[in-house]
Amino acid sequence: xxxxxxxxxxxxxxxxxxxxxxxxxxxxxxxxxxxxxxxxxxxxxxxxxxxxxxxxxxxxxxxxxxxxxxxxxxxxxxxxxxxxxxxxxxxxxxxxxxxxxxxxxxxxxxxxxxxxxxxxxxxxxxxxxxxxxxxxxxxxxxxxxxxxxxxxxxxxxxxxxxxxxxxxxxxxxxxxxxxxxxxxxxxxxxxxxxxxxxxxxxxxxxxxxxxxxxxxxxxxxx
Numbered sequence: 001x002x003x004x005x006x007x008x009x010x011x012x013x014x015x016x017x018x019x020x021x022x023x024x025x026x027x028x029x030x031x032x033x034x035x036x037x038x039x040x041x042x043x044x045x046x047x048x049x050x051x052x053x054x055x056x057x058x059x060x061x062x063x064x065x066x067x068x069x070x071x072x073x074x075x076x077x078x079x080x081x082x083x084x085x086x087x088x089x090x091x092x093x094x095x096x097x098x099x100x101x102x103x104x105x106x107x108x109x110x111x112x113x114x115x116x117x118x119x120x121x122x123x124x125x126x127x128x129x130x131x132x133x134x135x136x137x138x139x140x141x142x143x144x145x146x147x148x149x150x151x152x153x154x155x156x157x158x159x160x161x162x163x164x165x166x167x168x169x170x171x172x173x174x175x176x177x178x179x180x181x182x183x184x185x186x187x188x189x190x191x192x193x194x195x196x197x198x199x200x201x202x203x204x205x206x207x208x209x210x211x212x213x214x215x216x217x218x219x220x221x222x
Contacts, residue, residue: 001175002052003192004183006163008032008042012186013049019193024052026127026163026183028083028107029059040076047077055105057083058093066093074102081124083107086114091121098122105161110138115147119156125181130174131164140164141173148178168192 002023005016008031016022025046032039047054056076058069070082070093082097083105084090094104098121106118107127118126128147130140148160161181162174168191174182 001179002181003171003189004052004161004181005189006031006165006183006185008035008046009186010042010045010049013046016186016189017049022050022052023181024054024079024183025050026055026083026105026161028057043073043076043080047079050079052079053081053103054079055081055083055107057107058085061087061089063089063092063096066090067096070097070102070104071100074100081105083127086110086118091117094118094121094123107163109147111143112146112150115150115158115160119151119154119158123158125159125161127161127163127183129164130162130170131166133164134166141170141177144174144179145177152178 003021004024004026005013005022006026007013008027013025032042035042043056056073058066060066060069066084066089070084073082074080081103084094085108086106090106094106098104103124105125105127106123109115109118109126109128110133115126115128128144130144133140133143144162151158151160159180161183162179163183165171165174165182165184165188167188171182171184171192
């Protein structure tokens with residue numbers, strides 16, 4: 001399973017990219033707006049910084065507008081993936097953009113039925129929102145497992161991109177469910193590497209190493 005960062009912050013992207021484990025980036029209008037800069041400039045910098053897929057989302061609500069925006073976004077870089085919403089207009093736009101060889105990420109998916117539509121429209125990937133389902137009193141992980149199972153049974157090529165992930169267990173459970181990609185905010189990504197036993201182990205090793213050097217220095221001075 002590839003690990004994506006859900007952000008438009010170059011600082012966050014560069015931090016995780018340095019670890020050598022960043023598979024790609026997902027953005028949305030809210031994340032781009034937080035950067036307070038020209039969206040085109042932000043997108044282009046991210047596309048240059050990241051080797052993997054970068055999802056760029058359309059903001060138009062009608063199919064012709066989505067198609068026009070989608071073509072422009074796709075032209076920004078070979079690793080650009082165009083995000084369209086799970087709406088009738090989004091499906092129409094996805095179908096048209098796909099005919100032009102543009103990879104599509106169908107976003108704001110909350111059910112297996114919607115995931116079927118995305119796959120039938122030829123989406124490159126589909127983004128079920130787990131955390132938001134949980135917030136609404138549903139079981140986001142159960143929906144994800146259903147989508148992964150359904151895609152396996154039907155032989156769909158569309159990748160499952162688990163989104164709206166709130167904590168490390170979401171990532172672990174997404175991997176076990178069979179998701180192809182998990183995208184998460186920076187704070188969740190950094191939590192993956194942390195464990196109190198690791199910190200305690202490092203402290204012990206450092207203390208023992210320092211003790212050894214202190215003893216050797218003492219022997220050398222006598």
